[in-house]
Amino acid sequence: MTIELLKVENMNISFKDDESGTTSAVKDLSFYINEGETVGLVGESGCGKSVTALSLMRLIEKNSSFIEGTIELEGEDINLFSEKKMRSIRGNKISMIFQEPMTSLNPVHKIGKQIGEVLHLHALANKINCKEKTIEILKKVGIPRAESIVDEYPHQLSGGMRQRIMIAMAMACNPKLLIADEPTTALDVTIQAQILDLMKMLQEEYNTAILLITHDLGVISEMADRVIVMYYGQIVEEADVRTLFKNPKHPYTIGLLNSVPNIDSENEGRLIPIEGNVPNLGMIKSGCPFRSRCQHAYVKCHEKNPPLFKRDSQFVRCWLYEEEGVQA
Amino acid sequence: MNQPLLSVKDLKTYFPTKKIFFNKERQVIKAVDGINFQVNKGETLGIVGESGCGKSTMGRSILRLIEPTEGSIKFEGKEVTTLNQKDLRKLRSNMQIVFQDPFASLNPKMTVGSILGEALATHQLGQSSKERKEKVKELLGKVGLSPIHIERYPHEFSGGQRQRIGIARAIAVNPALIIADEPVSALDVSVQAQILNLFQDLKETLGLTYIFIAHDLSVVKHVSDRIGVMYLGKIVELSDKKQLFQNPLHPYTQALISAVPTLDPDAKKDRIILSGDVPSPSSPPSGCAFHTRCMYRKNVCENVKPREITVSPGRLVNCHMYDEDYFVEFL
Structure with missing residues (x-):
């Protein structure tokens, strides 16, 4: 279910x-x-x-x-x-990963410290087993030589590695939902x-x-x-x-x-x-915002913004599907 | 026989790194490390x-915007690398470049009219400023902008329109060859298609030749006749488009093609996932530069640099698997 x-x-x-x-x-x-x-x-x-x-x-x-x-x-x-x-x-x-991992990692702290902070805050590790747990997490996201990476800084890693670190941090608490924004x-x-x-x-x-x-x-x-x-x-x-x-x-x-x-x-x-x-936000005051770029636009599109029309499991916000679908 | 429009032979561009205290030898970064290719008139070579x-770096070295370290570049049979500044300027009216970021490549303090007018004036096209203004209007029309845009500043345009201005500047001096360096990668997909179509239209109407540099394989495939695949300063495979996609030879090409996500959710293709990252060009791996990530790697790859093998006419590959001296090792 x-x-x-x-x-x-x-x-x-x-x-x-x-x-x-x-x-x-x-x-x-x-x-x-x-x-x-x-x-x-x-x-x-x-x-x-x-x-x-x-x-x-x-x-x-x-x-x-x-x-x-x-x-x-x-x-x-x-x-x-x-x-x-x-x-x-x-x-x-809920946790989140972003497009540019370099701007989301702190450049002056070592990788180990940054992941350790996450583990501390969420009480997943204490001072004694923190490093060990960090290495374990790094290995899970496929980082080679995790033991030495914990002592490196973000700028020493490649873009792909940094994104792996971000994923490691995001997944550390086993969240229900991961939001990945242009990962x-x-x-x-x-x-x-x-x-x-x-x-x-x-x-x-x-x-x-x-x-x-x-x-x-x-x-x-x-x-x-x-x-x-x-x-x-x-x-x-x-x-x-x-x-x-x-x-x-x-x-x-x-x-x-x-x-x-x-x-x-x-x-x-x-x-x-x-x-x-x-179009820039705020430019279009009424009607369907796509109408100026749409080949099928007609009078109705200028007058009123269409609602979402539902057909089977598909939702479409367009007047062309007014008759086929049910207003959702 | 047809003479190629541009012929590049053994082009190398090295950058010295900063001298480190106590370290006697300067390191060099081999950004472009021995590249050979030819471009025929009217074709598009994708890189x-x-x-x-x-x-x-390769694109800029050809125009000598970055001075190449070694090698020869021949444009219409004339050697480019030995030209003096004056002759170089003349040559540049034949070879132009379109940059990736239309925000950074247009002077924010100049109107579109003066940006394009300057290009015309520099190359002595158009006698009077009035005549040049007429030409600018005509250029704007060619790239799908309107003459009313002539008095506007770059910030008043959207990304796509700015790229149109960049293209207008390049075609202003009637070049034979345009090097387009990632011209659509900063644009949204719906606008990207407009610009790609514009490139295609201009090629037909003005008889242009392109070197189209991009990281997006689907875009390169769409615009090119022939494609060169680069890895760490070398062209590892050079082939006409159809053959490259139907039967990629170099392991890197194979991986690259298989890594591109398809638009068909039903297509489940066998993806080759390369391990590791692209090595730094300041310390490239020994032997074949790709051996650290290659799935067919053998001992010879770690020790011997691969040669350029001509597999069939016009089809080059830089890999020991296709070298008759070494292919036994891969059996």
């Missing part, structure tokens, strides 16, 4: 700005993640995917932002938690393959759910069970990975898939790009 | 490799 781990409902994230009050970064976002499942969150820069991830951990600054809606983790709304209670969630139940974007393809392989292996061993955020459709197709496509702070399509790649519905999803050169295809022709650029 | 393999 599948058990629901995380359920986000009607999440709105907005930031204060100088003039007009607030800029909305994420609008009315609802999704769920089951235990042990990998959900891919895909979209281009500025679509709100990273801000969504940070909000789940409540890592965006409170003074300048608002998170509305419910974020239920195992039935409890963590959006209502105090900062103190939130700290017991971070690392223990392989800064890495070379052969190293990317290693890291993805490691993530899959750890997921199988610990039944961790993964929220994988990336702009790389290839990585999504490889890793995800279910995919959420975001555009301009909204979910525009959601489906299981097979349906999404074989039968994409939203013009934006179709456009994305068409604009990526496919390494397997023999097609030598032109790519079909999406015309125009991703 | 693919991971970070630190020397692909950008």
